[in-house]
Amino acid sequence: MEDEVKLFTREELKSRNKRNDAVLIIHNAVYDVTKFLEEHPGGEEVLLEKAGQDATEPFEDVSHSSDARSLMKKYKIGELVEADRTQNKAAYAPEWSNDQPNEQGKCVLA
Numbered sequence: 603m604e605d606e607v608k609l610f611t612r613e614e615l616k617s618r619n620k621r622n623d624a625v626l627i628i629h630n631a632v633y634d635v636t637k638f639l640e641e642h643p644g645g646e647e648v649l650l651e652k653a654g655q656d657a658t659e660p661f662e663d664v665s666h667s668s669d670a671r672s673l674m675k676k677y678k679i680g681e682l683v684e685a686d687r688t689q690n691k692a693a694y695a696p697e698w699s700n701d702q703p704n705e706q707g708k709c710v711l712a
């Protein structure tokens with residue numbers, strides 16, 4: 603039982619956008635960043651602005667380091683239910699995805 607991943611809907615996460623209860627959706631996973639707000643090198647404002655919502659795009663826009671990516675595991679509390687997941691995560695971070703639908707291997711022979 604302990605190993606079961608907790609599943610959330612986007613709807614139920616919407617209201618968790620406060621300083622004392624802040625979650626982020628990044629790559630279909632859910633992170634409770636309440637305790638991380640003050641520690642975030644990018645400041646708490648940007649996190650609160652996206653709290654309760656999908657922050658995949660702004661997260662990737664910043665090109666977070668691998669340090670940041672391993673740090674975030676600590677705050678993961680679950681994932682989105684299947685129906686609420688985005689299918690195009692490869693568009694943001696191909697290295698995170700096993701399925702790469704856009705493999706266009708264009709090769710120009712001179």
Ligand code: HEM
Pocket residue numbers: 626633635642643644645648649652657660661664665666667668669670671673674677
């Ligand atoms: C759990 C999620 C997150 C973690 C663990 C995290 C962690 C970090 C870390 C460790 C840094 C320092 C630079 C680096 O190592 O890349 C950083 C910088 C930054 N983060 Fe995040 N971050 C998270 C989410 C976000 C989100 C959602 C946003 C935007 C909405 C954001 C915006 C920024 C910005 C703007 C900086 C740059 C600060 C600067 O260079 O002055 N972060 N973050």
